[in-house]
Amino acid sequence: MSTAPTGSSTLPASGAAPAPSGRRANPWLTLVAVAFGLFMVGLDGSVVSIANPEIGRALHASTADLQWVTNAYLLALAASLILGGKLGDRFGRRTFYLVGVAGFTLASVAIGLSGSIAGVIVFRAFQGLFGGLLMPNTLGLLRAVFPPKKFGMAVGIWAMVSSVSTALGPIVGGLLVQHVGWESVFYINAPVGVLALAVSAFVLPQSRDSTGHHRFDVGGVVLLALGLVVLVFGVVKGETWGWTAAGTLGSLAAGLAVLALFCRHETRREHPLLPMRLFRSPALTIGTVITAVNFFTLLGSIFFIMLYLQNVRGFSPVEAGVRTLPLSLASVVAAPLGAAVTDRFGARVSMPIGMLLQAGASLWMLTWQSDSAYGAFWPPFVALGLGVGMVMSASSEAIVGNAPVRDGGVAGGLQATALQVGGALGTSVLVSLISGRVGGTLVDELTGAGVPAQAAARLGEAEDAVSMGVAPVSASMPEQLRAAVVEGSGHAFMNGVHTAAAVTAVLCLAGAVLAAVGVRRGSVPAAG
Structure with missing residues (x-):
């Protein structure tokens, strides 16, 4: 079980948001608010696999096209998760959580309206990007408002929402695809997203931990995003190319090399993107x-x-x-x-x-x-x-x-x-x-x-x-x-x-x- 960070203070750090009061000081309301966004992303991650066959038939998509419906989301998400958490830590976790929820919701609606497989793939990438702003700040917000003795239980409920939303995906997706249409698995995010925005705007406190002389680690952002994209690309293509194929091995090796360079870069930064x-x-x-x-x-x-x-x-x-x-x-x-x-x-x-x-x-x-x-x-x-x-x-x-x-x-x-x-x-x-x-x-x-x-x-x-x-x-x-x-x-x-x-x-x-x-x-x- 974790203990409170050494050297921490109950006073706000330089540049930190003022202490919340009233409803924004209630950590359980914060948990309720972030649960909506977390549920939306978790559900979306597993309902799409059920919708893929119908998307292929309706939009005359090839197998490779359908792979990119998943891969575009996955690559964008992998590249943006740590950056999304860092932006929230520095500029405001509530702000970037709300931006992530709004963007994810709009991208979901755009997928259903796109009418082409190219549009579906492009907006799936935007879903991944905004998901990368949303997901890490759910835990960041909980970490900032819950005392150490109650943080474990909050994480347990967070994990329950994440697990249940992922596991319910096949049931919800099957019902929607069978009785409504493939677009509905994306449209369902609209009411959930609107509800998440309304509740979050009302109860979420602003929290950030920034120093007054913080220079953003642009080089770290580029190296981490590039390394993760190349590595995950090698992983998702390994199935079709073969794990011993030159393209697969080259992608995996290149991704690991860039990530090693990123780690070396981070040890030399005063304010790294991911502190080693x-x-x-x-x-x-x-x-x-x-x-x-x-x-x-x-x-x-x-x-x-x-x-x-x-x-x-x-x-x-x-x-x-x-x-x-x-x-x-x-x-x-x-x-x-x-x-x-x-x-x-x-x-x-x-x-x-x-x-x-x-x-x-x-x-x-x-x-x-x-x-x-x-x-x-x-x-x-x-x-x-x-x-x-x-x-x-x-x-x-x-x-x-x-x-x-x-x-x-x-x-x-x-x-x-x-x-x-x-x-x-x-x-x-x-x-x-x-x-x-x-x-x-x-x-x-x-x-x-x-x-x-x-x-x-x-x-x-x-x-x-x-x-x-x-x-x-x-x-x-x-x-x-x-x-x-x-x-x-x-x-x-x-x-x-x-x-x-x-x-x-x-x-x-x-x-x-x-x-x-x-x-x-x-x-x-x-x-x-």
Whole structure:
């Protein structure tokens, strides 16, 4: 559990906003206000995947176009998160949170009105940019108004809102796409955004921590944005280019090199964009790593779970979303529970517990088959939701709670960046693992299911479709052959799922060990 920053004062720093009074002095009203914006961004992040097929049909978009609907958002978000937190810390967290909410809302409406795939991609990038202003300042605002003893519980509720909004995305998206249209998954942000602006303008206090002679780190902004964009670009293209392709390796290496240059640059700045002194705290550093592993597991697992439920089992988007409700409900319970455990025993206990729960969920998935009953699904869904919610609370406390108040926005941006990079890696890496495993086993599984060897060899070329859970059958196939192809394709897909689940289990077990060994209770936030 974190302690108050050393050397901190109850008096406003030079250039800081005056102490709030009245309704703006109530930290719980601040939590309510930021929850609206957080819910909007979390929901949007997961409903879009449900809408993508309909967007493709309606706008005659290619597969590459649909990839950029996601990638444009992700790249813009990754490039702007830490900058958004820094701007809030210096010029006003309330100001940049409101700008982020307003911009995100307007960009959402513009996507629905665009009428072309190019417009959707451009405004998705604007969504990411404004999301980068919004997200880190939610935690920065909470860090500034909650006393240390209550900050952990506030983070628990923050994590609950984030987890639930992400988990509800498939259900809400399925209902909207099925009964209204793909534009509605973006239009839904309009009423939420307007409500967020109204409540926030009424109750949010202004908070900032700026010195009177602060020179903005323009070089750091450029280096960090460039490094993250290039790195995330390599991650999201690794799935299609191949992880050993020159383009993928070159992008990853270039991104890491630029980020290393950024770190060197920051150590030489009087007022850096991302103070390297923050990483003196083992809890903050490990919390950042665990955040990435947490969302690697969550978003990567949700991706292949939805492929399995919809394409292999034949459920509609709404039916698939309803069947993942145990994950959502478990997240609701786990976030405040994780905060309470962190307050009582420290992140050294709560983070490993959350990681072990996720590892258990992944290991349980190794028992799944293409025709498994629902009784095999809901227990790992519950374990995954409990683990994600608990780690979300614990890692938020470890990262933001172990940063000085004046760096609360930057710490929030650091956490959100780790979350986005981890999620991007999870989806891309696990899809690649599934594809590779399917490609290596498809022909054997088809022949084992009774498909003639010659036909199985031809169907082996359809590994991309099978990697998405789609059996390469046609109406002209005899019924017996069609059944054999469906059976063999299902087995090959499950081979890929088992490989992906094994990898997430190993990562989560490693994360549990890292947190248990590396995090110490009562660590002091980096001052200076």
